[in-house]
Amino acid sequence: MTIRGHDFYILIQHHMKALLGVDWGIVFWTGTAFLIVFFLLKKFAWSSILKALEERAQGIENALNEAENAKKEMAKLKAGNEALLREAREERDVILREAKSMKDAIVSEAKNKAQEESARLLESARLEIENQKKAAITELKNYVANLSIDVAENVLREKLSDADKQSALNNKLLSDISKN
Amino acid sequence: MKIKLNSIPSQAFSATRMLSSILLVFGFLNANASSSSEDKVFNAGEMIAHHLQDAHSIHLFGHVSIPLPVILYTDHGLDVFMSSRFWGPDHETVPYTSASTGHTYYLHHDEKIRLTPEHHDHAVQPAASDSTGLSADTNQVAQHTAVAAHGAHHADTHEAHGTLIDFSITKSILGMLIIMGLMLWVFISVAKAYNRRPGQAPKGLQNAVEPLILFIKEEVAVPALGKKKALIFLPFLLTVFFFIWMCNMLGLIPLGGFNVTGTLSITLVLATLVFVITSVKGNAHYWGHIFWPPGVPLFVKIILVPIEVASLFIKPAVLMIRLTANINAGHIVILAFTSLIFIFGAKSEAVGMGVGIFATAFLVFMYFLELLVAFLQAYVFTLLAALYFGDATQEHHHEEHH
Numbered sequence: 364m365t366i367r368g369h370d371f372y373i374l375i376q377h378h379m380k381a382l383l384g385v386d387w388g389i390v391f392w393t394g395t396a397f398l399i400v401f402f403l404l405k406k407f408a409w410s411s412i413l414k415a416l417e418e419r420a421q422g423i424e425n426a427l428n429e430a431e432n433a434k435k436e437m438a439k440l441k442a443g444n445e446a447l448l449r450e451a452r453e454e455r456d457v458i459l460r461e462a463k464s465m466k467d468a469i470v471s472e473a474k475n476k477a478q479e480e481s482a483r484l485l486e487s488a489r490l491e492i493e494n495q496k497k498a499a500i501t502e503l504k505n506y507v508a509n510l511s512i513d514v515a516e517n518v519l520r521e522k523l524s525d526a527d528k529q530s531a532l533n534n535k536l537l538s539d540i541s542k543n
Numbered sequence: 544m545k546i547k548l549n550s551i552p553s554q555a556f557s558a559t560r561m562l563s564s565i566l567l568v569f570g571f572l573n574a575n576a577s578s579s580s581e582d583k584v585f586n587a588g589e590m591i592a593h594h595l596q597d598a599h600s601i602h603l604f605g606h607v608s609i610p611l612p613v614i615l616y617t618d619h620g621l622d623v624f625m626s627s628r629f630w631g632p633d634h635e636t637v638p639y640t641s642a643s644t645g646h647t648y649y650l651h652h653d654e655k656i657r658l659t660p661e662h663h664d665h666a667v668q669p670a671a672s673d674s675t676g677l678s679a680d681t682n683q684v685a686q687h688t689a690v691a692a693h694g695a696h697h698a699d700t701h702e703a704h705g706t707l708i709d710f711s712i713t714k715s716i717l718g719m720l721i722i723m724g725l726m727l728w729v730f731i732s733v734a735k736a737y738n739r740r741p742g743q744a745p746k747g748l749q750n751a752v753e754p755l756i757l758f759i760k761e762e763v764a765v766p767a768l769g770k771k772k773a774l775i776f777l778p779f780l781l782t783v784f785f786f787i788w789m790c791n792m793l794g795l796i797p798l799g800g801f802n803v804t805g806t807l808s809i810t811l812v813l814a815t816l817v818f819v820i821t822s823v824k825g826n827a828h829y830w831g832h833i834f835w836p837p838g839v840p841l842f843v844k845i846i847l848v849p850i851e852v853a854s855l856f857i858k859p860a861v862l863m864i865r866l867t868a869n870i871n872a873g874h875i876v877i878l879a880f881t882s883l884i885f886i887f888g889a890k891s892e893a894v895g896m897g898v899g900i901f902a903t904a905f906l907v908f909m910y911f912l913e914l915l916v917a918f919l920q921a922y923v924f925t926l927l928a929a930l931y932f933g934d935a936t937q938e939h940h941h942e943e944h945h
Contacts (some may be wrong), residue, residue, distance in 0.1 A: 397816070521564070
């Protein structure tokens with residue numbers, strides 16, 4: 364076993380030297396090729412790709428920001444609208460209330476006025492009626508008086524046409540007057 | 544890589560030992576294989592090690608491989624040829640002599656090209672040499688010891704033959720280049736799509752990569768660095784993330800067996816870049832905290848400053864090791880369980896079938912786990928790099944607490 368172990372050791376040593384040793388030819392080619400590839404890629408690939416990715420990322424971020432802003436703006440607008448609506452509603456209520464009170468005032472005033480007017484009209488109508496009645500009565504009185512006078516005149520004429528009757532009447536009248 | 548399939552001698556398999564650790568599995572498989580009394584043997588340890596390490600060709604199956612270009616810098620000039628020059632007519636490895644520089648190159652078993660021939664009788668083919676049990680084993684150990692001693696000797700011979708630096712396009716480098724090409728194509732076309740259709744929803748490939756880009760940006764870079772500074776470091780973080788992730792994924796494709804992020808030299812470069820960026824972008828506040836930690840007594844400073852300075856290097860080193868170790872560990876487990884099928888199958892077909900069912904079920908689970916690990920390790924590397932950058936560029940706003 365020890366011999367085989369030693370074999371193994373020798374083999375490992377032998378190959379590790381090839382495997383882990385530094386080969387300057389490879390170092391030369393690798394260094395040269397890698398640097399060339401690095402600069403070529405830097406100039407012709409990475410700069411464009413990174414710029415494009417950065418621009419696109421920026422574009423997406425901007426778009427997202429804009430969307431967010433638009434959303435905020437919308438919310439603000441909505442809030443404004445609501446406030447406006449609320450205000451309008453309040454104003455409407457106020458106006459309505461005012462109109463109602465005004466209407467009530469007008470109605471009551473009109474009522475009062477109408478009452479007053481009707482009262483006044485009634486009064487004046489009553490007065491007129493009273494006056495007319497008085498006038499009618501006076502007229503009637505006058506008429507009746509005239510009529511009575513006429514009648515009395517006619518009766519007297521008739522009575523006076525006859526002396527007897529005239530004296531009788533005189534007597535009677537005198538007695539009436541004296542009785543009165 | 545040589546897979547030798549044949550029977551192996553009966554050996555008391557210990558299940559607990561097998562599962563105690565990945566390394567033990569590694570050793571156990573190797574130990575069993577190397578104690579063979581047969582010439583042809585499936586050596587799991589060798590197989591796994593060869594799958595993990597870099598190579599000068601892409602092995603597809605059997606004897607079919609794709610050669611890769613070899614570029615060698617020597618004191619006589621540059622040599623460029625295909626690695627198929629090392630392939631002999633009977634699939635053996637042969638040396639190659641360059642006409643232009645006159646050097647003879649040897650492709651060693653560890654896939655390193657050297658100017659000296661390999662000593663074929665030792666070390667790397669232990670199974671082939673030990674044929675007579677214990678005495679042969681002992682013999683082999685002696686040879687191994689010789690190899691160990693030879694290591695120093697190698698350097699001497701290198702000196703004698705002159706310098707040799709290997710700039711070959713190896714398997715790992717090819718894998719890396721494939722991924723880099725893919726990255727350039729994917730991300731530049733995606734960038735064009737963004738330019739063509741600004742501000743619009745993503746389409747096609749954009750859909751595939753955009754979530755990951757956004758993930759790195761929003762979950763890694765911005766929390767660690769802040770929105771403004773993140774843009775400065777994002778190009779690096781994104782490149783590193785996609786590079787590591789895609790390389791990890793490439794490593795999971797069985798064909799070709801690329802192991803890019805499991806190659807230490809590659810993660811070393813990534814970690815070094817993180818270190819360099821951290822140091823260059825580090826502000827006065829950062830360096831001040833390292834070299835003169837505020838609000839502590841002098842004797843604590845004496846202890847603290849070396850620790851802080853060491854942490855400068857330890858942080859990227861840990862990045863490097865974590866990534867390489869995690870990727871290799873995953874590959875070792877997958878390969879070890881694949882090997883189990885062959886080892887048991889060599890013993891008896893029925894046992895091999897039985898083990899095969901369980902091993903396959905486990906491999907399916909492991910592959911899902913590795914898909915997660917592939918992403919997770921790329922994420923962890925990127926996240927820690929971002930945190931280090933954030934630490935280095937932090938404004939000193941907590942001064943009032945002292």
